[in-house]
């Protein structure tokens with residue numbers, strides 16, 4: 001469903017993504033791991049045009065984009081097909097939980113307010129926050145805020161949800177509830193690409209784990225293979241530190 005070819009991103013003289021090739025099947029759950037500063041966030045951000053890549057092609061369904069020649073329209077189309085969950089939630093502080101989720105439906109997808117609210121309420125229920133619809137982010141726990149963040153991504157009805165370390169900013173007590181919402185989505189075969197340090201989640205939920213180092217995909221495979229018999233010394237050394 002998604003095909004990335006020779007994706008390159010540089011910041012100044014530094015090549016942060018050094019020719020990434022990646023295929024994602026519909027319904028696939030992929031976890032991306034790797035040392036910090038290795039380009040994991042940049043990869044996700046480039047897939048969403050939050051960063052402008054320097055080279056490569058991107059195919060999502062029937063949409064094919066040469067990233068260096070992407071038109072405004074193509075960029076918007078890519079954004080519509082890829083939803084993003086941020087480490088720091090990135091909610092609108094002046095909007096309620098419900099409004100945070102309904103916002104995009106109204107503003108981007110031009111749904112009537114009422115229809116958007118109906119779907120937003122359903123989503124709030126699915127992320128376990130039906131009773132906090134009218135709460136503002138400041139009065140929600142970190143775990144609740146991130147569940148709103150995930151709800152917002154669900155509302156986008158995108159082809160793929162990109163999660164960038166969704167539990168890294170959370171106090172440990174809130175990590176479980178966020179992972180559990182993500183697990184539910186995975187069981188429903190929502191296509192997702194998840195950057196995380198939660199190796200338990202990777203092991204239990206991922207169809208495929210990708211190990212990145214220095215802007216490249218070093219190795220990938222089913223979690224059992226990657227965790228138990230990594231082939232590359234860099235993967236082994238990384239796993240020794242985190243497992």
Ligand code: ADP
Pocket residue numbers: 011016034035036037038039040041042043
């Ligand atoms: P990871 O998510 O794997 O920790 P990142 O994708 O955030 O890594 O960053 C990869 C490299 O790119 C790092 O060296 C980082 O300092 C650099 N980088 C990321 N974003 C920017 C930016 N906006 N400007 C300059 N350098 C950046």
Ligand code: MG
Pocket residue numbers: 040041042165
């Ligand atoms: Mg990162």
